[in-house]
Structures are given as C-alpha cells and as structure tokens.
Amino acid sequence: MASTSVATAPGRSAWDGGASPMGASYGKLMMWFFLLSDAFTFSALLITYGLVRSAHPVYTGSVHDFKFSQHYWPIPERVFEAVPFLHGVEAPLVFVGIMTFILIMSSVTMVLAVEAGHRMDRKAVEKWMLWTILGGICFLSCQAWEWSHFIHGSEAGKAVVEGTKFFGANLVHNQYGPPDFAAFFFFITGFHGFHVFSGVCLNFLIYYNTVMGVYDRRGHYEMVEKVGLYWHFVDLVWVFVFTFFYLV
Amino acid sequence: MAHAEETVHINVIPPDHAKIRKLWITALILLVITICEFIVAFTIPHEYKDLRVWIFITMTIVKAAYIVGEFMHLRYEVKVLIWSILIPMIFVVWMLVAFLYEGMAISSVR
Numbered sequence: 001m002a003s004t005s006v007a008t009a010p011g012r013s014a015w016d017g018g019a020s021p022m023g024a025s026y027g028k029l030m031m032w033f034f035l036l037s038d039a040f041t042f043s044a045l046l047i048t049y050g051l052v053r054s055a056h057p058v059y060t061g062s063v064h065d066f067k068f069s070q071h072y073w074p075i076p077e078r079v080f081e082a083v084p085f086l087h088g089v090e091a092p093l094v095f096v097g098i099m100t101f102i103l104i105m106s107s108v109t110m111v112l113a114v115e116a117g118h119r120m121d122r123k124a125v126e127k128w129m130l131w132t133i134l135g136g137i138c139f140l141s142c143q144a145w146e147w148s149h150f151i152h153g154s155e156a157g158k159a160v161v162e163g164t165k166f167f168g169a170n171l172v173h174n175q176y177g178p179p180d181f182a183a184f185f186f187f188i189t190g191f192h193g194f195h196v197f198s199g200v201c202l203n204f205l206i207y208y209n210t211v212m213g214v215y216d217r218r219g220h221y222e223m224v225e226k227v228g229l230y231w232h233f234v235d236l237v238w239v240f241v242f243t244f245f246y247l248v
Numbered sequence: 249m250a251h252a253e254e255t256v257h258i259n260v261i262p263p264d265h266a267k268i269r270k271l272w273i274t275a276l277i278l279l280v281i282t283i284c285e286f287i288v289a290f291t292i293p294h295e296y297k298d299l300r301v302w303i304f305i306t307m308t309i310v311k312a313a314y315i316v317g318e319f320m321h322l323r324y325e326v327k328v329l330i331w332s333i334l335i336p337m338i339f340v341v342w343m344l345v346a347f348l349y350e351g352m353a354i355s356s357v358r
Contacts, residue, residue, distance in 0.1 A: 054351030
C-alpha cells in the first residue's frame with residue numbers, strides 16, 4: 001500500500017532498514033525495475049523495426065491493388081488476413097483482434113486475482129488465476145497458429161527464380177516482402193510470446209502455491225501482486241506490438 | 249498418530265464492489281479504444297498515412313496509461329516510484345526519434 005510518510009525512529013534514516021522508502025516492498029520494487037529494463041529491450045526491438053522499415057521504400061499504389069514484392073515494405077493488414085477454419089476468406093487483422101481481446105481479458109482476470117488476494121480470499125484467487133492461465137494458453141495457441149500460417153504461406157507465393165516460387169517465410173526468404181520483414185516478425189512476436197509463456201508458468205506456480213495454502217500461512221498474497229505486475233506488462237507490450245507491427 | 253489438521257484462521261474481507269466495478273470499467277475502456285483502432289484502420293484511407301499513425305500512437309499511449317495506471321496500480325503509488333519508472337522512458341523517446349531520423353536518412357541516400 002502506498003503511504004507517503006515513512007515513520008523512522010529519531011536519528012535513523014529511511015534507508016537504515018525496517019522501512020520501505022518508496023512505499024513498496026523490496027520484491028515489488030525490484031519487479032518494477034526489472035520491468036523497466038525489459039521495457040528497454042522491447043523498445044530496442046520495436047525501434048529497430050521502425051528504423052529498418054523507414055529505410056525501405058514505401059508502397060505508393062492503392063491498397064486494393066497491393067501485391068507482395070521484395071522492393072517495398074508490405075502493408076501489414078494485407079499480410080495478416082487469415083482466420084482459422086475460414087480458408088480463403090480475407091479478414092484483415094480480425095485474428096489479431098481476437099488475440100488482443102484474449103490478452104486484455106486475461107489482464108482483467110489477473111487484476112481481479114490481485115484484488116481477491118488483498119482480501120485474503122483464497123477461493124476467489126484460485127478462480128481468477130485459473131481464468132488468467134486459460135487466457136494465456138489461448139493466446140499462445142493463437143500465436144502458434146499465426147506462426148504456422150506465416151511460415152507456410154498463402155497461395156500467392158513469390159517468384160524466386162523464373163519458374164520457381166517460394167511460399168511462406170523463413171529467416172532468409174519470405175513471400176511477403178523484404179527478408180527483414182519476416183525476421184522482425186519472428187523476433188518481436190517471438191520474444192513477446194516467450195514472455196507470455198514464462199508468464200503462464202509463473203501464473204501456474206502462483207496458482208499451485210495458493211491451492212497449497214502457502215500464502216494463507218504467510219499471511220499475505222503479495223506474490224500474486226508481483227506476478228500480476230509481470231502479466232500486465234506482457235499485455236502492455238502487446239498493445240505496442242499490435243499498434244506498431246500490425247496497424248501502422 | 250492423530251492427523252494434525254493445520255487450521256490457519258483467515259479473516260476473508262468481503263469484496264468492495266465499487267473497486268471491482270472500476271476495474272471492469274477500465275477493461276471496457278481498453279476494449280472500446282481497441283475497437284476504435286479497428287474503425288480507424290478500415291475507414292481512414294491509407295493515403296492519409298500521417299494522420300493514421302498519429303491517431304494510432306495517441307490511442308496506444310492512452311491504453312498504456314490505463315494499463316500502467318490502473319491495472320499495475322502505479323497511479324496510486326508514491327511519487328518517487330512513479331517518477332523513477334517514468335523518467336527513464338525519456339531515453340526510449342530519444343532513441344525512437346534518433347533512429348527514425350536515421351532510417352529516413354538511409355532511405356534518402358539509397
């Protein structure tokens with residue numbers, strides 16, 4: 001809990017121990033600073049994407065006539081327009097929209113778990129942690145499908161040499177645009193997906209400890225709050241990835 | 249040997265519905281902004297690229313503010329903590345400006 005005044009005995013400073021100078025516990029404070037450094041990593045990835053993209057020529061024709069080419073950066077909404085079970089239906093960004101929805105909802109269930117933890121309500125923490133884990137797993141499954149679709153490609157492959165065509169993407173070639181495009185897709189969404197995966201593991205650990213009554217015995221549910229910070233950060237990063245990779 | 253039931257007496261505080269309502273409203277705001285982003289993506293033509301980009305960036309920052317402020321509870325922390333998280337972000341803004349400028353320079357040289 002935030003409190004602006006820190007009570008200290010006369011002759012002692014707030015840094016002599018026994019007090020929380022920033023009104024947050026050591027663990028929570030360190031989680032904040034870890035997230036700050038992680039934000040730098042993600043910023044570096046996204047800013048490099050911006051650099052490389054702005055160094056490439058822009059497609060100038062109309063969106064309707066857009067064709068994949070090595071010579072200019074692709075329009076993202078023409079790349080990500082597939083939805084599972086709807087083969088051949090062009091639905092630009094719909095699937096990414098569903099993924100965004102899933103992640104925001106799992107952030108809400110996490111914050112509800114944190115709230116229940118403040119009230120020492122074990123049953124509610126268990127319930128909301130399970131929903132959060134489910135949301136995380138759904139998101140990862142969606143990402144697995146999206147990666148698989150991106151790697152295998154669509155019907156309109158690109159001509160590599162006359163007469164041969166290349167479908168999908170790897171780190172050297174891709175049918176959608178310059179090689180850097182696929183490389184950034186793999187690195188940015190992959191690094192984010194790895195964070196989601198670690199988040200799901202941490203959430204499961206918290207759920208397990210809650211069920212075993214560890215936090216009841218400890219007398220507080222602060223671990224739920226710390227892992228909650230991490231989980232919200234993962235959601236926060238997705239908000240930026242969604243804007244800069246898929247929308248812009 | 250008798251099974252020693254470990255009973256820890258826990259006082260469960262009843263939920264504060266106003267607080268929970270506020271969390272759901274925050275979620276609703278995030279969803280509405282995301283839907284607005286979709287509407288912008290499909291109604292404003294690609295010819296107005298700068299306008300689109302600025303709308304997207306503004307909406308993203310608003311969403312980020314809600315997530316960090318409400319969900320991560322930063323708005324209610326001590327001032328020192330708030331500033332020690334926000335001030336280092338200046339480096340990110342500078343890096344963004346510098347690198348985009350550099351990218352455009354590369355593109356004009358090519």
